[in-house]
Amino acid sequence: MHPDDPSEQKQQDPQPTTRSTDPASTERTTGRHRAPEPPPRRGRRLLTSTPVRAALAAGVTCCLGVAAYAGTRDDTVERREPLAEAVADRAALADQRASRSLERTAAPTPTPTSASPSPTPSPTATKKKAPKKPPKPRKPRPVAGLTQAQMDNAKIIVDVGRELDVPKRGLVIAVATAMQESNLYNYASGVLPESQNYPHQAIGWDHDSVGLFQQRPSSGWGTVQDLMRPAYAAKAFYLALLEVPGWQDMSLTVAAQTVQVSAFPDAYAQHEERATTVVEALTS
Structure with a gap:
């Protein structure tokens, strides 16, 4: 008999269909063929499966x-x-x-110690240096038995002659003439009280003669004030000597006498040697 015979199916009790808890067995089997399970109804939740x-x-x-x-x-x-x-x-x-x-440690203030005292600014660093004064001319060392005052006056006579480009022979004549007239001292006159108002080193009584060369204001040599200045008196002598024709070829005493017109014309010659020594010392 064929298994699909309907009479055999009637004899067998129908078995209720149950759903398997396994998702893989959610399909139902009828005989040898599997049929898909009908879809669940709406509103029904399938939460029974583990x-x-x-x-x-x-x-x-x-x-x-x-x-x-x-x-x-x-x-x-x-x-x-x-x-x-x-x-x-x-x-x-x-x-x-x-x-x-960092600010506190960047520039620490040095603390003065007894071993290293803080340097004090020197006065020269803060104050401006004053301009140096020109050094005073050195006084010439006296020679030929002269005093310092005499040597100083001889230097004035030589310096003025050199400024006028007077030859050395004229310098010797001028110094020898001053040695004879005033012994190289700047004389005032007792006859001219005015002359005593100016710097002087001695006082003479030879009329109104004053100064190193005993020049007289009354003879036109200059004012009393001018003749009491050694530099002016020396310049006045040189200008007069340069006016004498051929003075360089004259003897010292003749040349000096031509300028001075002295009462003792031969007295100048005795000072020629000493005057030469002084001029050499002042021009070397």
């Missing part, structure tokens, strides 16, 4: 974990923001302290 419930539970757990992670992340971000501000404030405070410490 794997389905496990999957749903896993999905719910996953959603809750994501939500919890998101909340935790937000809370962490919210909690970290004040922490970052605090760290920034502490860093700024540390920078300020570091800068203050």
